[in-house]
Amino acid sequence: MAHEHGPGEEHEAGPRHELSHWAKRAYAMRALLIEKGVVTEEDIRQQAELTESRTPANGARLVALAWTEPEFKARLVADPKKVCAEMGIDATTLNEFVILENTDRVRHMVVCTLCSCYPRPILGRPPDWYKSFNYRKRAVNDPRGVMREFGLELPDEVEVRVHDSTADMRYLVIPARPAGTEDLSVEELEKLVTRDSMIGVMDALPAVPE
Amino acid sequence: MRSTHDMGGDPEAGPIDRSQHQLDDWEILADALNQVAGVKGIKRTDETRRAREEMDSKAYLSLSYYERWIASLETILVEKGFMTREEIDRKVAELEEKWGEP
Numbered sequence: 001m002a003h004e005h006g007p008g009e010e011h012e013a014g015p016r017h018e019l020s021h022w023a024k025r026a027y028a029m030r031a032l033l034i035e036k037g038v039v040t041e042e043d044i045r046q047q048a049e050l051t052e053s054r055t056p057a058n059g060a061r062l063v064a065l066a067w068t069e070p071e072f073k074a075r076l077v078a079d080p081k082k083v084c085a086e087m088g089i090d091a092t093t094l095n096e097f098v099i100l101e102n103t104d105r106v107r108h109m110v111v112c113t114l115c116s117c118y119p120r121p122i123l124g125r126p127p128d129w130y131k132s133f134n135y136r137k138r139a140v141n142d143p144r145g146v147m148r149e150f151g152l153e154l155p156d157e158v159e160v161r162v163h164d165s166t167a168d169m170r171y172l173v174i175p176a177r178p179a180g181t182e183d184l185s186v187e188e189l190e191k192l193v194t195r196d197s198m199i200g201v202m203d204a205l206p207a208v209p210e
Numbered sequence: 211m212r213s214t215h216d217m218g219g220d221p222e223a224g225p226i227d228r229s230q231h232q233l234d235d236w237e238i239l240a241d242a243l244n245q246v247a248g249v250k251g252i253k254r255t256d257e258t259r260r261a262r263e264e265m266d267s268k269a270y271l272s273l274s275y276y277e278r279w280i281a282s283l284e285t286i287l288v289e290k291g292f293m294t295r296e297e298i299d300r301k302v303a304e305l306e307e308k309w310g311e312p
Contacts, residue, residue, distance in 0.1 A: 093249075114218070134227070
């Protein structure tokens with residue numbers, strides 16, 4: 001069982017010699033931090049649970065509401081962390097949090113060229129491709145080529161703005177609302193808002209015809 | 211000369227691998243330890259970033275993502291006096307003993 005033991009629990013069962021050098025050191029650091037009273041097993045378990053609970057569904061709620069309520073969108077853009085708090089999304093670990101809205105003429109794409117900074121409270125852990133060297137290299141000088149790989153062909157006249165995240169600055173893209181979704185509820189709209197559309201490499205999903 | 215981590219715009223780049231791997235337990239632990247260390251005020255994101263960014267080029271390129279996280283967290287914990295590298299070495303040996311021979 002891959003997840004028989006949580007990250008906050010002692011791994012009694014062996015053999016675990018197949019672990020890499022650094023994986024073993026993670027378990028050793030964990031044990032030492034607990035022995036020295038710096039953190040508790042419960043702290044680690046709770047943090048792992050919190051991380052698991054953060055998914056792109058948080059961002060999708062924000063986007064679907066922004067699509068349907070202009071007043072909500074205005075407040076979200078003006079003070080994203082405050083609006084997150086109202087929605088029960090704890091974004092206090094983000095220093096600066098910026099909302100970027102795609103339009104017919106301007107598109108936004110988010111990267112962290114130096115590592116993997118990402119709006120985790122809103123979107124969960126970043127996907128592997130976001131952390132990959134090729135995305136980090138190409139996002140800034142070939143954003144259209146990157147989008148093409150994701151299946152999105154942009155007209156030349158659309159401007160692309162690439163935002164490079166930092167330890168102190170995280171971004172969320174509001175993708176354009178798909179055509180033909182005027183009659184959908186907020187819950188139905190949420191299902192169209194994909195993680196990749198909130199990073200800016202894709203559009204939101206099209207409305208499914210009845 | 212640019213550091214290895216400063217790779218934005220590097221022309222030596224290929225297609226983006228969009229496959230997603232299932233996190234191992236040790237990767238979930240590496241993630242949780244980093245987050246806990248942040249929440250407890252042991253380190254800030256820019257500190258672990260610095261530790262990651264000053265890794266030598268070969269290590270940076272050869273270690274996996276969460277291996278880089280563990281290495282940088284170790285650097286910070288040692289720098290700040292929470293533990294020594296020798297303590298970690300001894301703890302690894304102790305855990306290996308406990309886990310048993312492969």
